[in-house]
Amino acid sequence: MNSKILLVEDDQNFGDVLKSYLEMHDYEVTLASDGVQGMEKYQQNEYDLCIFDVMMPKKDGFTLAKEIRDKDIEMPIIFLTAKTMKEDVLKGFKIGADDYISKPFNSEELLFRIQAILKRKNNKIENKDEIREYQIGKFNFNYPLRILTFGQDTTEEEHDKLSPKEAQLLRMFATHKNDILPRSEALTKIWGEDNYFTARSMDVFVTKLRKYLKRDENIEIVNIHGNGFQLLIKEEVAR
Numbered sequence: 001m002n003s004k005i006l007l008v009e010d011d012q013n014f015g016d017v018l019k020s021y022l023e024m025h026d027y028e029v030t031l032a033s034d035g036v037q038g039m040e041k042y043q044q045n046e047y048d049l050c051i052f053d054v055m056m057p058k059k060d061g062f063t064l065a066k067e068i069r070d071k072d073i074e075m076p077i078i079f080l081t082a083k084t085m086k087e088d089v090l091k092g093f094k095i096g097a098d099d100y101i102s103k104p105f106n107s108e109e110l111l112f113r114i115q116a117i118l119k120r121k122n123n124k125i126e127n128k129d130e131i132r133e134y135q136i137g138k139f140n141f142n143y144p145l146r147i148l149t150f151g152q153d154t155t156e157e158e159h160d161k162l163s164p165k166e167a168q169l170l171r172m173f174a175t176h177k178n179d180i181l182p183r184s185e186a187l188t189k190i191w192g193e194d195n196y197f198t199a200r201s202m203d204v205f206v207t208k209l210r211k212y213l214k215r216d217e218n219i220e221i222v223n224i225h226g227n228g229f230q231l232l233i234k235e236e237v238a239r
Contacts (some may be wrong), residue, residue, distance in 0.1 A: 002006050002026050002028045002035070003027055003028070003048040003049065003118055004028045004029075004030070004045065004046065004047045004048050004049075005029045005030070005047060005048065005049050005050070005114075006038065006047045006048070006049075006050045006063065007030065007032070007033075007050075007051045008028050008032045008033075008035065008037070008038035008041075008051070008052045008053060008056065009031065009032075009033070009051075009053045009056075009080070010053060010055075010056040010057060011051075011053070011126060012033060012229065013184065015031050018032070018051075018107075019031045020041040020182060021107055022111075022114075027114075028044065034056050034057050034058040035052075035056050035057075035059025035060060035061065035063060035064040036058040036059050038052065038059070038064050038068060038097065039059070039064060039068075047075070048074075048077065048118060048139060048158055048231060049069065049077075049078070049117060049118060049121075050075060050077045051077075051078045051079075051114075052064055052065060052078070052079055053079075053080050054080070054081035054092070055081065055082070061079055061081070062079075062092065062095055065077050065079070065095050065097065066095055068191065069095065070164075070165070071153055071164055072164065073164075073165075073191075073192065074121075076098045076117045076154070077095075077097050077098055078097065078098060078099045078101060078110075078113065078114070078117070079092045079097050079101070080098070080101055080105075081100070081101075081102060081103065081231055082103045082193070092192065093140070093182045094120070094192075095192070099113050101113070101116065113219055119215070131143075131175075132144055133169070134175075134195070134232070136170075136174055136177070136216075136219065136231070137174075137213075137216040137218050137219045137235070138150060138215070138218075139213065139216060139219075140169075141174060143167060143171050143233050146162040146164065146166070146182055146213055147159055147160070147161060147218045148160045148162055148170070149219055150216070158215070160212050162212075165190060166209060166212075168189075168190045169186060169205050169206070170190070171204070171226065172185075172186055172230035174178050174231070176230075176231065176234060177231050177233060178231070178232060179230065180224050180227055180228050180229070180230050181229050181231070182227060182228040183199065183202070183227065183228040183229070184228075186202060186228070186229075187199060193218060206221060209221060217235060218234040218235045219231070219234070220232045
């Protein structure tokens with residue numbers, strides 16, 4: 001199956017040429033002309049990689065990348081830009097870019113970079129933890145489907161559909177069950193950086209998870225001051 005690429009470029013001529021070039025090399029490419037249209041295309045389909053111009057009308061590439069990172073932290077993103085200032089390059093990588101290529105560039109070089117990124121992505125998927133479901137007290141958590149189910153009797157089961165970040169955070173808690181989950185580890189892996197603003201965002205998501213889990217009185221997410229959090233299953237600790 002051909003890899004699917006979302007290309008967002010406001011220069012129509014350049015976008016058409018690049019789209020045709022990538023399609024010649026067996027990629028399936030969707031072209032959008034600005035950041036708003038790019039987000040619409042992203043929501044309508046599934047992609048293996050995104051290529052964004054930085055300077056675009058309506059919504060720039062950095063803003064678009066941030067919005068997509070909120071939905072899928074694993075999505076590979078390459079920035080294309082005429083700007084070569086160090087600050088802009090750093091900003092791109094801080095957002096979570098996998099690569100940053102300045103115009104004009106060699107098309108073959110871009111092709112090699114795409115191939116390298118997709119290879120890393122596929123290797124990561126193959127090596128990823130095979131655990132798909134977690135037992136958390138009286139809850140069953142299906143990570144791929146992001147479904148948290150409470151209760152064993154099918155007549156009493158209650159289901160919650162978690163957001164992508166809620167699911168990622170709960171999975172990290174489940175893998176660190178009854179142990180400390182360092183705040184910095186969660187922030188780096190889920191939010192991409194550890195700073196005041198991402199820490200406040202994580203606190204909000206921890207509060208949301210506590211609301212989901214409060215139906216089991218034996219479960220508690222404890223603050224470990226100066227370190228992180230601990231998902232405590234009281235029945236298991238007491239054994």
